[in-house]
Amino acid sequence: AQSVTQLGSHVSVSEGALVLLRCNYSSSVPPYLFWYVQYPNQGLQLLLKYTTGATLVKGINGFEAEFKKSETSFHLTKPSAHMSDAAEYFCAVSGSSNTGKLIFGQGTTLQVKP
Amino acid sequence: EPEVTQTPSHQVTQMGQEVILRCVPISNHLYFYWYRQILGQKVEFLVSFYNNEISEKSEIFDDQFSVERPDGSNFTLKIRSTKLEDSAMYFCASSALQNTGELFFGEGSRLTVL
Numbered sequence: 001a002q003s004v005t006q007l008g009s010h011v012s013v014s015e016g017a018l019v020l021l022r023c024n025y026s027s028s029v030p031p032y033l034f035w036y037v038q039y040p041n042q043g044l045q046l047l048l049k050y051t052t053g054a055t056l057v058k059g060i061n062g063f064e065a066e067f068k069k070s071e072t073s074f075h076l077t078k079p080s081a082h083m084s085d086a087a088e089y090f091c092a093v094s095g096s097s098n099t100g101k102l103i104f105g106q107g108t109t110l111q112v113k114p
Numbered sequence: 115e116p117e118v119t120q121t122p123s124h125q126v127t128q129m130g131q132e133v134i135l136r137c138v139p140i141s142n143h144l145y146f147y148w149y150r151q152i153l154g155q156k157v158e159f160l161v162s163f164y165n166n167e168i169s170e171k172s173e174i175f176d177d178q179f180s181v182e183r184p185d186g187s188n189f190t191l192k193i194r195s196t197k198l199e200d201s202a203m204y205f206c207a208s209s210a211l212q213n214t215g216e217l218f219f220g221e222g223s224r225l226t227v228l
Contacts, residue, residue, distance in 0.1 A: 036219075041221065042221055043118070043205060043219035043220050043221040043222060044157070044205065044207075044217075044219040045219070046216055046217070046218075049216065090157060100145055100147070100162060100209055100211075100217070101147075101159045101162055101170055102149075102159065102217065103159070104149075104156050104157040104158075105156065106155070106156045107156070107157070
């Protein structure tokens with residue numbers, strides 16, 4: 001079985017500061033890991049994903065995440081926050097090899113202060 | 115850019131009424147999903163659908179729920195007799211491949227059961 005835990009339901013940073021959103025997963029099989037972003041009144045949009053290969057993955061809007069198997073983590077970072085990054089961020093693990101089902105974390109709301 | 119569209123964006127219904135939520139997935143996608151998010155809670159998987167049949171369903175997806183792809187373009191979720199606890203945002207998603215996790219989500223349909 002798979003599960004995802006996102007540490008911190010709300011994160012607040014100043015514009016230009018480092019963004020770090022934490023995600024830990026549990027999986028009995030090699031995981032596929034994802035970060036999705038949800039802007040107000042919009043659907044979820046894929047930011048980046050890890051399947052196999054390079055453990056540091058880059059996504060859209062300057063975000064990246066590093067898969068650390070030993071720590072069962074997949075934290076999302078961005079060197080410099082922008083006001084437009086304010087949104088809700090969801091970490092997810094692929095829950096089934098047969099159906100593509102995703103198991104989501106509870107989400108982290110990112111607030112960016114001017 | 116192709117997108118998943120959902121209708122209605124918001125529906126209010128009385129407890130016990132039937133509701134149909136509609137989705138138009140991206141045209142060349144083969145895998146279809148419904149997720150829901152109760153206010154303040156995680157995004158939860160409901161069902162996946164491929165080749166005109168359910169691939170996987172969650173415990174939430176009981177006999178009150180059904181899905182259908184009636185005409186090759188629409189993908190519907192029906193709730194036969196709504197309950198108060200069905201109030202949630204329902205997201206439709208589609209993907210071209212089954213295990214990449216690259217699901218494309220619609221903007222959601224908010225269901226309010228009174």
